[in-house]
Amino acid sequence: MARILLLMDHGVDRVKVVTALRDAGQSPIDPAPGWDAPARLVQAVERATPDVVVIGCQADLEAACARCELLMEGDTTRYLPTMIAIPHHPSETEAIRVFAAGARDLVSLSDPMNLVSARIDNMARLNYLRRTFRKHHDALTARNEELDRIFETVTSGLAIVDERGRVVRMNARGREILGAQVGRFGLDDPTPATTATGGREHPILRAAVRGESVRGQRVELSSGRTGGERVLVVDAEPLFGEYGQRLGGLVVFRDETDSIRMQETLRGKAQELAQRTEEMEAFVYTASHDMKSPLWTIRRYAAMILEDQGEALGDEAHHFLERIEVNAARLGRLVEDLVRVVKVGKMELFLEPVAVDRPAREALRNLDAAVRQSGARVELPSELPAVLADPDRLVDLFENLIGNAIKYRRPEVPCVVSVRAVVEGENVHIQVQDNGMGIPEDQFERIFGLFQRLHTRDQIEGSGLGLAIVQRVVERHGGRIWVVSSLGEGSTFHVVLPAAPANEAVTPA
Numbered sequence: 001m002a003r004i005l006l007l008m009d010h011g012v013d014r015v016k017v018v019t020a021l022r023d024a025g026q027s028p029i030d031p032a033p034g035w036d037a038p039a040r041l042v043q044a045v046e047r048a049t050p051d052v053v054v055i056g057c058q059a060d061l062e063a064a065c066a067r068c069e070l071l072m073e074g075d076t077t078r079y080l081p082t083m084i085a086i087p088h089h090p091s092e093t094e095a096i097r098v099f100a101a102g103a104r105d106l107v108s109l110s111d112p113m114n115l116v117s118a119r120i121d122n123m124a125r126l127n128y129l130r131r132t133f134r135k136h137h138d139a140l141t142a143r144n145e146e147l148d149r150i151f152e153t154v155t156s157g158l159a160i161v162d163e164r165g166r167v168v169r170m171n172a173r174g175r176e177i178l179g180a181q182v183g184r185f186g187l188d189d190p191t192p193a194t195t196a197t198g199g200r201e202h203p204i205l206r207a208a209v210r211g212e213s214v215r216g217q218r219v220e221l222s223s224g225r226t227g228g229e230r231v232l233v234v235d236a237e238p239l240f241g242e243y244g245q246r247l248g249g250l251v252v253f254r255d256e257t258d259s260i261r262m263q264e265t266l267r268g269k270a271q272e273l274a275q276r277t278e279e280m281e282a283f284v285y286t287a288s289h290d291m292k293s294p295l296w297t298i299r300r301y302a303a304m305i306l307e308d309q310g311e312a313l314g315d316e317a318h319h320f321l322e323r324i325e326v327n328a329a330r331l332g333r334l335v336e337d338l339v340r341v342v343k344v345g346k347m348e349l350f351l352e353p354v355a356v357d358r359p360a361r362e363a364l365r366n367l368d369a370a371v372r373q374s375g376a377r378v379e380l381p382s383e384l385p386a387v388l389a390d391p392d393r394l395v396d397l398f399e400n401l402i403g404n405a406i407k408y409r410r411p412e413v414p415c416v417v418s419v420r421a422v423v424e425g426e427n428v429h430i431q432v433q434d435n436g437m438g439i440p441e442d443q444f445e446r447i448f449g450l451f452q453r454l455h456t457r458d459q460i461e462g463s464g465l466g467l468a469i470v471q472r473v474v475e476r477h478g479g480r481i482w483v484v485s486s487l488g489e490g491s492t493f494h495v496v497l498p499a500a501p502a503n504e505a506v507t508p509a
């Protein structure tokens with residue numbers, strides 16, 4: 001509501017003005033007492049925060065003009081519209097004097113009072129509108145400045161394009177990313193980047209002209225003769241006006257040249273590595289295969305000599321031949337394991353629903369000698385849940401895990417191995433637990449690597465390939481394997497494999 005401040009001494013004129021304004025629906029306000037002292041005038045007006053100041057003059061026009069001039073000197077009051085109310089019709093000289101004092105208007109109280117109140121009211125409303133407009137304008141300017149700051153500080157390139165895809169604004173990061181090519185980013189260039197990115201599919205065209213949302217589209221900018229291609233990853237969002245009309249788009253872009261080049265290099269290296277690994281595995285496979293028969297020959301001849309001429313040989317020769325036989329046998333096992341490691345990564349799997357206890361029991365039969373020799377007690381429930389797996393590979397898995405549990409037992413306690421399996425959602429969680437030597441925590445992952453052993457061959461025989469084979473078997477089935485162990489207490493190997501579908505028949509044991 002517009003505020004009208006009356007600087008008028010009490011008297012008939014003031015009553016006339018107040019009455020007329022009230023009739024027009026306005027409630028004029030009075031200044032604080034003491035306002036008429038020149039030293040306090042400006043302060044009194046400031047406090048009242050009016051939209052218009054009406055200065056009365058009764059007979060003394062000069063005093064009214066002096067008050068007006070005082071207000072013109074105040075820092076804030078000088079912008080307030082001031083009107084001087086004269087009791088009679090002003091002469092030309094009086095009117096000139098009033099305007100010279102800085103008043104915006106003058107009213108004659110000898111005019112019809114509704115005209116007087118209308119003029120005062122209009123002036124007040126005008127200032128009220130100006131004040132409100134200014135408040136909104138200031139708020140809008142502050143908001144714009146804030147948006148500008150955000151626009152400039154965003155770490156991605158930002159551009160605003162019009163409805164024809166021409167860049168209207170771009171932030172500093174955008175200019176930095178594009179460098180000399182800044183002019184080629186939008187669609188205003190006669191040879192725009194569109195040609196390099198498949199024309200109609202340029203993200204700016206899609207968003208600003210066709211009104212589509214674009215996410216993560218790659219745009220390649222060729223930097224001419226000097227440099228290679230730059231790769232930008234662009235998001236673009238169309239902008240619409242209040243009535244749905246197309247205004248253009250907001251484009252966000254990042255320079256991904258380095259990371260994309262890096263990914264390409266890495267992909268290349270990974271392919272190279274995969275190819276080398278394959279070559280290496282093929283070599284290991286062939287070499288191991290080729291070694292089998294000479295090894296067999298060595299073992300056989302050593303055995304034959306020992307058998308046929310053992311009596312005639314001296315102790316030393318006897319001992320050497322035995323060593324040949326033992327070591328050839330060890331080498332034979334290593335070769336077998338190597339072939340198995342390579343094979344398990346490639347061989348075709350014959351998946352079928354298998355109750356976990358079945359391959360475990362078969363593995364136990366294969367380990368019969370070790371079980372008997374160690375006196376181990378193996379706890380294996382007769383009915384365990386079924387997994388979807390290749391049964392032969394599961395025999396390998398259990399043979400290695402149970403074999404290790406027995407091999408790495410503690411001589412001072414009776415060896416107990418326990419095999420368990422439970423269904424967990426879509427998987428079966430298998431555990432092979434022992435009360436053996438245990439494994440230090442920092443070796444939990446390493447033991448699954450090729451040739452990784454925690455014991456020397458003099459202590460316990462082994463190739464360091466068993467767990468690598470087990471891990472490959474598990475991974476080929478889409479499962480997971482890990483170990484939890486404490487030194488001197490025992491270890492538990494955990495294997496998670498996909499459960500067999502509920503309605504499929506399980507191969508009986």
Ligand code: ADP
Nearest residue numbers: 404405408447453454455462463464465466467
């Ligand atoms: P290998 O038994 O032929 O040495 P593995 O790959 O089967 O090779 O095992 C790697 C190493 O992990 C073993 O040398 C052994 O030190 C350790 N290990 C495996 N299983 C157990 C176990 N149940 N208890 C203690 N240590 C084990």
